[in-house]
Amino acid sequence: MTSDGTVWFVGAGPGAADLLTLRAARVIAEADIVIWAASLVHADVLAHVRPDAEVVDSSQLPIEGVLPLYERAAGQGLTVARIHSGDPALWGAVQEQLDLCRALGLAVEIVPGVSSFTAVAAIVGRELTVPEVAQSVILTRLEGGKTPMPPGERVRDFARHGTTMALFLSAARSGQVQTELLAGGYPADTPAVVAYQATWPDELVVRCTVGTLEATVKQHKLWKHTLFLVGPALAAEGTRSHLYHPGHFHAFRRAEPAARAELLRQAGARAELRRQAGARAGGTDTP
DSSP states (O other): OSOOOOOEEEEEEESGGGGSHHHHHHHHHHSSSSEEETTTTTGGGGGSSSTEEHHHHHHTOOOOHHHHHHHHHHHHEEEEEESHHHOOOOOOOOHHHHHHHHHTTTHHHHHHOOOOHHHHHHHHHSSSSSSTTTTOEEEETTTTTSSSSOTOHHHHHHHTOOSSSEEEEEEGGGHHHHHHHHHHHHHTOOOOEESSSSSSSTTTEEEEEEEHHHHHHHHHOOEEEEEEESSSGOOOOOOOOSTTTTOOTTTBOOOOHHHHHHHHHHHHHHHHHHHHHHHTTTTTOOO
């Protein structure tokens, strides 16, 4: 079964309407039906909706309440813009809707959006992947909530990597979050950021540590719409990437010989330190 109808799943970003992508604004402006959740998406994004479009607030609707709109789009060849907060790829309940739309023969397209974790990083002015400090970002949520977590996906286990972590949908159990982060190996003085309603008019972004995370959340009475960033990269200084180092070369730039030699020397020294640390961890002596 095929249809001339189309459903666009549009990432609205973290809140501020001017963080919509150009594509997102265009799709919203062209849609016959616009579905948005007033509890999660800022109303300013509706400024792009054309005057004759049908606008539906889905905040009180289960997916069964949205399904008739998709069915009508399939039957009448309409275009639907389904607006999701942040990026649709993250905790947006999009996959089940994609399955429904495809079963109806609707064409589906996804417009990515700015995620709240990158928005918060911008607000506090930090890079999340700092050379020699953190080169990975873990996006997760606390286990034990409304949505079951797969086996092996626990905050405590992720924390053992010691890298940057963004925790969504976990503010209501901040004490458990703090306990799991500490149990996983983050030192109590590890930098952390608590961000409520990032980029909204009433945003609150507070710096703290893993050891004071619970107290910070409770002090400000936060329990929803709150993201945590955790990790040493949030306070790291003095490191440098190879990308713009004069000793690094690529297809568009040659390396300066002296700088290249120094870069290789530093790399060798770091490799030796890692070897020695590995040998100590394995219980063998190093010369």
